[in-house]
Amino acid sequence: MSASAYIRITRPHNAVVAGLTALIGYLIATGTLTPPSLLLAVIVALITAGGNVINDVCDVEIDRINRPDRPIPAGEISLGGARAYAAALFIAGIAIATLTPPLCLAIAIINSTILVAYAVRLKRTPVLGNAAVAYLTASVFLFGGAFAGIEGLVRNLSLAAITFLATIARELLKDAEDVDGDAAGGARTLPMIVGVRRTGIFAFACACGAVVVSLLPSGDWWGLFYLAGIAVVDLVILFGAFRGLQCTTPGCVRESSATSILRMGMFAALAVFAIAAVI
Numbered sequence: 706m707s708a709s710a711y712i713r714i715t716r717p718h719n720a721v722v723a724g725l726t727a728l729i730g731y732l733i734a735t736g737t738l739t740p741p742s743l744l745l746a747v748i749v750a751l752i753t754a755g756g757n758v759i760n761d762v763c764d765v766e767i768d769r770i771n772r773p774d775r776p777i778p779a780g781e782i783s784l785g786g787a788r789a790y791a792a793a794l795f796i797a798g799i800a801i802a803t804l805t806p807p808l809c810l811a812i813a814i815i816n817s818t819i820l821v822a823y824a825v826r827l828k829r830t831p832v833l834g835n836a837a838v839a840y841l842t843a844s845v846f847l848f849g850g851a852f853a854g855i856e857g858l859v860r861n862l863s864l865a866a867i868t869f870l871a872t873i874a875r876e877l878l879k880d881a882e883d884v885d886g887d888a889a890g891g892a893r894t895l896p897m898i899v900g901v902r903r904t905g906i907f908a909f910a911c912a913c914g915a916v917v918v919s920l921l922p923s924g925d926w927w928g929l930f931y932l933a934g935i936a937v938v939d940l941v942i943l944f945g946a947f948r949g950l951q952c953t954t955p956g957c958v959r960e961s962s963a964t965s966i967l968r969m970g971m972f973a974a975l976a977v978f979a980i981a982a983v984i
């Protein structure tokens with residue numbers, strides 16, 4: 706047993722970024738950060754870490770082939786140990802969430818349940834698995850807003866809708882990239898059923914939806930800076946999705962860098978929202 710394996714299995718970068726994003730969600734909803742709001746980052750980081758550990762528990766057979774370096778297939782953490790560790794992370798996150806408003810506690814419990822359901826079953830269910838990841842990503846903004854009550858959550862609804870649509874587009878294109886490996890692992894994803902071309906069209910439509918919602922007037926942040934910044938980001942998102950739209954094979958989607966361009970656009974959008982919220 707090594708401490709570093711217990712850190713690595715949580716995918717710390719992912720957990721920390723998700724935690725910081727919850728703070729950005731609170732900042733966007735309220736225009737400020739308070740010391741108690743720092744709890745949001747701890748809760749989201751713990752629950753995301755729990756989701757990452759349970760994911761590795763359920764994916765152990767796939768990871769033995771694709772990612773033998775991960776802590777469970779590498780024999781650094783036992784399956785039972787990882788299961789107990791995931792439970793401890795979820796319980797710690799939910800326990801701390803009892804110190805937050807009931808709406809935040811409810812989201813923490815619902816999201817922990819969805820993370821377990823994703824690992825156990827949803828990941829292998831076409832579209833529903835993508836929708837689960839898109840909801841989880843979007844919900845970080847709802848969670849951050851909910852710390853300021855139902856009004857805060859409502860203020861972040863359009864941001865959550867944009868994030869949901871952009872994430873669905875990216876997750877579908879990631880599935881299009883992975884068709885060969887997923888087929889070997891026995892998974893069923895949308896591009897395996899309808900083909901890469903139609904998946905690209907659907908992903909592009911979702912990206913267009915995200916762009917349209919991003920331009921609609923909403924929230925205190927909506928103004929000249931926001932419009933100028935988001936217009937540039939929208940072009941990046943549309944460009945990324947358009948690169949995927951042109952493909953008919955998984956190799957083409959990988960070479961198009963569509964998913965990396967979309968990720969870049971999504972993080973840039975986060976910066977635009979955060980800056981627009983404080984200026």
Ligand SMILES: CC(C)=CCC/C(C)=C/CC/C(C)=C/CC/C(C)=C/COC[C@H](O)COP(=O)(O)O
Nearest residue numbers: 723726842867868871915916919942971972974975
């Ligand atoms: C049209 C438009 C303006 C879209 C932007 C939508 C938007 C604001 C997206 C922000 C989403 C975001 C960056 C969330 C960060 C926090 C979080 C929960 C991250 C989860 O992981 C995302 C990461 O991209 C995973 O990468 P990978 O492992 O390569 O899938």
Ligand SMILES: CC(C)=CCC/C(C)=C/CC/C(C)=C/CC/C(C)=C/COP(=O)(O)OP(=O)(O)O
Nearest residue numbers: 723752753756757760813816838841844845848
């Ligand atoms: C707001 C609260 C309380 C929690 C947020 C929970 C969050 C942010 C989750 C974000 C991260 C996320 C979307 C996780 C989904 C589960 C996951 C680990 C997906 C990656 O797993 P695989 O699809 O198996 O891909 P790998 O090959 O990388 O294992």
Ligand SMILES: [Mg+2]
Nearest residue numbers: 760761764768
């Ligand atoms: Mg996995």
